[in-house]
Amino acid sequence: MNDSNKDIPRASLNVSTTSTSGGGGGNATGSGRTKVALKPGYGLMGWVRFTSNSSNLTGIQPKSGNDPRTNIITMIELSKHDQPDDCWIAIRGKVFNVTAYLDYHPGGMDELMKGAGKNATSMFEDVHSWVNYESLLEKCFIGRLAGYDLSS
Numbered sequence: 001m002n003d004s005n006k007d008i009p010r011a012s013l014n015v016s017t018t019s020t021s022g023g024g025g026g027n028a029t030g031s032g033r034t035k036v037a038l039k040p041g042y043g044l045m046g047w048v049r050f051t052s053n054s055s056n057l058t059g060i061q062p063k064s065g066n067d068p069r070t071n072i073i074t075m076i077e078l079s080k081h082d083q084p085d086d087c088w089i090a091i092r093g094k095v096f097n098v099t100a101y102l103d104y105h106p107g108g109m110d111e112l113m114k115g116a117g118k119n120a121t122s123m124f125e126d127v128h129s130w131v132n133y134e135s136l137l138e139k140c141f142i143g144r145l146a147g148y149d150l151s152s
């Protein structure tokens with residue numbers, strides 16, 4: 001599966017960091033809280049509106065034999081998609097194309113990019129294990145990560 005997703009629209013970046021001091025939260029590097037100001041319209045409701053108007057955010061053309069329910073993505077394939085214009089991420093054994101979500105991520109694009117092309121389960125869990133990523137990224141779901149034991 002080599003289809004890339006260069007045609008997924010991404011807004012230009014305008015993310016400014018407004019870090020708060022002394023917060024108890026954390027980011028993937030353990031350097032404290034990282035609150036970012038997203039562009040107007042790029043909050044949760046903006047994402048909900050955007051996804052409801054999009055049928056397929058996987059970047060993969062629908063064709064026979066290409067079904068997220070049965071697709072198996074190898075680590076090698078996953079690792080090829082590690083750029084802001086082609087960004088896949090695996091969480092708890094599921095692989096998502098988060099290219100379109102980068103501008104909407106409340107923790108900022110740079111934080112999400114730390115997991116680009118990787119199994120980012122532990123990064124995700126460390127920061128916000130409660131976030132309902134499966135629902136948010138429903139239309140970005142590509143397939144399952146090869147060799148990932150869902151029961152573990």
Ligand code: HEM
Pocket residue numbers: 025026027028032033034035091101105106107108111112113114115116120123124127128131132133136137
């Ligand atoms: C490599 C993976 C990821 C990293 C390192 C990361 C990192 C972060 C960070 C640092 C914050 C700010 C936390 C704070 O200081 O308040 C944040 C917030 C958030 N992220 Fe992520 N994130 C990742 C993946 C994701 C994914 C896949 C989703 C959902 C599809 C997501 C959704 C959110 C949401 C909803 C918030 C706001 C949480 C809140 O306000 O309580 N993140 N993220």
